[in-house]
Amino acid sequence: MHQDGISNRNIQVSVEAEDFDVNQEYHWLRENQMRDGAIVTFVGLVRDMNAGEKVQKLCLEHYPAMAFASLQSIAKQATERWRLGKIRVIHRFGELDLGDQIVFVGVTSMHRGDAFAAAEFIMDFLKTNAPFWKKEQTAKGSRWVDAKQSDQDKTASWQK
Amino acid sequence: MHQDGISNRNIQVSVEAEDFDVNQEYHWLRENQMRDGAIVTFVGLVRDMNAGEKVQKLCLEHYPAMAFASLQSIAKQATERWRLGKIRVIHRFGELDLGDQIVFVGVTSMHRGDAFAAAEFIMDFLKTNAPFWKKEQTAKGSRWVDAKQSDQDKTASWQK
Amino acid sequence: MIKILFFAQLRERLGVAELTQDTLPDTIGALRNELSQQSGLWAELLQKERCLAALNQEIVADNAKLNSGDEVAFFPPVTGG
């Protein structure tokens, strides 16, 4: 476990309906720092197929008071495990179309292994702990997406 | 081992002196595909410190005929291990300043775990197999960067 | 007094997003049991196996103690990201 002196200014979390601009986020991760040579980003998009059905639209419900705190807490946990520079997490809510951006995670570090691990850790915990729920619209009507056991397993694997 | 039908058009490799635009690369990864919900990117930058010395400039020598083939081969190996959509690899050569972008790896997949693993795999193999050599300029003069045992170990760990 | 929130399938199928109650069960588990007595539907949807609980915006186990003024939320396993 690594206890890092990462300042709150360097952990930025947003929960918003608006779309985000990956370019702008990448520039924030890169600017005003010369120490971190590694930047890893993850973007999640609305896929056209899920559980064998063609998806037309997605509606993301969330628990506003908890969503922000939950993402912030996951980012902080990452800083306790790895030496990181900056962390950016964005999660959208509301109505989303096919191909739309849902989630952004960006991490900087001196070491690429730490940046990769931290970004994946944040995504894995977000998947099982952040209070968001997807409702898909398909030709057969709308349905709530089922949580996946594989996501639970991934989160559990970090706790070994 | 997964044998994927990824087309050559979906693996793009460049070895170039010019800087790259992360935004443009991200758009290429995202466009004309609705299947892959996960996009992972890695960017490597020139760091200000290495081996305890302040770096002023970097010169990247490469073996032109081999560099492209080597990156292409590493990308192909990734498609044999994971089901991927698109892969983009860019490596620069020549004179670079502090904070400049050196390398870009971008991968799309239906599954975030595959995208993370493939991007890290490509970086790890690039670090030990692609024919590039860094020469750093510091206040004490210029020096060739030493290869790291930790990089060898990372590549070896994928072969287990 | 405690505030109780419901999300996603729970909110839709129970037809309630939020309620407040004056009685104060000892724990999250006791509250879960109390609510489950309202009907078969409530009992089914609030089953521990398929319904997480958060206390003051943090996921907790059923033995978490309740205090007046707490915000409790019940929801299905999350599916964001």
Added chain:
Amino acid sequence: MIKILFFAQLRERLGVAELTQDTLPDTIGALRNELSQQSGLWAELLQKERCLAALNQEIVADNAKLNSGDEVAFFPPVTGG
């Protein structure tokens, strides 16, 4: 005839980037030994432990066979990325 390329420290310290030779050693290892006989510096820099070899743009072991027209390259462990 084979073409032999040198990169990075090897190129700088040997003072040669490229040479061609008409004789054709059996293997990369045999070529390495042959070149090492030129001087103590060559012997030192071409040591297998610190000098990789590529045959036609692919990293190979010392037992790789040479054919006329091949491009061989010697270089230190790579440090890109």
